[in-house]
Every structure is written in structure tokens, then in C-alpha cells.
Amino acid sequence: MKAGLLAAILVILAAGPVAAADLTAAQAVEALRRHVCFSRTWWADPYARLGQTVTVDLRIDGRTAYLWSEDMRAVPRVRRWADSYVVVARPAGPVVTQRSGYNIELLRGEPAYERERRRVYAGQAQRVRVDLPATCEPKFDPDTPAKAEMRAAVLNSLSTALATWGRRPARGGVRMTVANFNTDYPETFAYRQDTGEVLRIGLVAGGAAGHTGRYAVAPVPPGIVAAQLRRLIQKHGETRLVTVR
Numbered sequence: 001m002k003a004g005l006l007a008a009i010l011v012i013l014a015a016g017p018v019a020a021a022d023l024t025a026a027q028a029v030e031a032l033r034r035h036v037c038f039s040r041t042w043w044a045d046p047y048a049r050l051g052q053t054v055t056v057d058l059r060i061d062g063r064t065a066y067l068w069s070e071d072m073r074a075v076p077r078v079r080r081w082a083d084s085y086v087v088v089a090r091p092a093g094p095v096v097t098q099r100s101g102y103n104i105e106l107l108r109g110e111p112a113y114e115r116e117r118r119r120v121y122a123g124q125a126q127r128v129r130v131d132l133p134a135t136c137e138p139k140f141d142p143d144t145p146a147k148a149e150m151r152a153a154v155l156n157s158l159s160t161a162l163a164t165w166g167r168r169p170a171r172g173g174v175r176m177t178v179a180n181f182n183t184d185y186p187e188t189f190a191y192r193q194d195t196g197e198v199l200r201i202g203l204v205a206g207g208a209a210g211h212t213g214r215y216a217v218a219p220v221p222p223g224i225v226a227a228q229l230r231r232l233i234q235k236h237g238e239t240r241l242v243t244v245r
Helices: 002-015 025-042 111-121 145-164 224-236
Strands: 053-061 064-069 081-088 095-103 126-131 173-179 187-192 198-202 217-219 237-243
Touching: 025 053, 025 064, 025 081, 025 095, 025 126, 025 224, 053 111, 064 111, 081 111, 095 111, 145 173, 145 187, 145 198, 145 217, 145 237, 173 224, 187 224, 187 237, 198 224, 224 237
Parallel strands: none
Antiparallel strands: 053 064, 053 126, 064 081, 081 095, 173 187, 173 237, 187 198, 198 217
16 A cells, blocks of 8 residues: 555656646636726726626637627727737736727727737637626735735835935835735836825736736826826825835
């Protein structure tokens, strides 16, 4: 019996690490639904047909899914609009890494339009009906080790921004309100209290290898968008002292 058990262990070790599972259509669709709500809340996207059922064609290629929909958004004065998405499986869960929108009647034949459409229809695609959420009030997932890593990287990125291009605080630190986020958010935001700046922090660059590096930080130009984001950050954020290293 011991010999049989040892043989089984050797077979498992010889097989090497278990390959990560491929994406499923259900996972890709859920990532899409969550991204639609992110866009509505944080990017003030007014065009998604919330509360309605839309058609999405998708093709799974291992840990990547390509999606295409021509009825997800109702854009004023545009007869036909298409949305293209890419969903990638990551350790913390599936993430939308790219979204493009096209006025079909104007852009059909353009290289980018045709390239993204081919990514879906060049292989075996499946058509699914997707119920878009009716409301999009932010709901934040509980803290996980992956989210903790991302939060540490966000603070590190803000510190680097202060040291490299931001206005340096007089005493080496500045109070910022940093918005809560989910691990599949493409970006999060911060409000710098001493200057009134609103900052956006890109999260997609963390990559599949982890979130221990630095994210890109950029100021949001003053105006209506910055004012809307500031209200959201203050409502869904936490104030931290960010130091300059």
C-alpha cells in the first residue's frame, strides 16, 4: 500500500503544477455586468441599457474571452452602436482589460473595428442573453489578500507621484481620501485634500503576476467630471496620510 501511495505521489509531482482553469462564458458575462456598473457609477456612462436584456456574442480562448454586442447601449443620434470587450482571467478573478465602442455605420471597415470584430467571429462564438443590472450603486467586495496587495500598491503609487511630479507637501506627507474599489476595477481614484486635486490610479497594469508594483497616477482636469468623482470618493473612500519617500 505504501508503494502504491508513493507511486501516486510521484505521478502527481511529475505532472507539475495544475494548469489554471480556462474562463467560462458565465464568468466573462459576470465580469461584463460588473464593468457596466463601474462605467455607470465612476465614468458616468449614461448609455448602457440598464435593467434590459441584451445580446452578447462571445468567444473563449483559454483564459481570455472576446465579447461583442450591438444592442448594449442606446447612443443618441446613432442608429447602430457596437461594444467590444476583452475579459482576462487573473488570480483575483476575471477582469475587463479593454472596452471599445463603435458607430457601426461610420466605422465599419476601419482596421480597429474589423480587428476587434474578428477576434469574436473568427472562431467558434456563442450567443448569450445578458440581463443588465437595473441599478448600479457601488457594492464593494470584502477585503482579500489580493485586494490588500492592490491597496498597498495604490498607496505606494500615490507616494511616488507626490515625489516625482506632484506638489510636494511641506512636511513630507499629505492627507488623501482614497476611494474603495473591487479587484476587477480598471482604476480607482483619490482626492488630495491640500490642493483639491482628483487623481485616477490605473489598476489593470498590475497584471497576472500580482499587484506589488506601481500603478500609473494621473490628475483629472478640473471641471464637472472631477467634481463628480470627488463626491464619489468622499462618499466611498477612506482618508489616509500619504508620505513622500
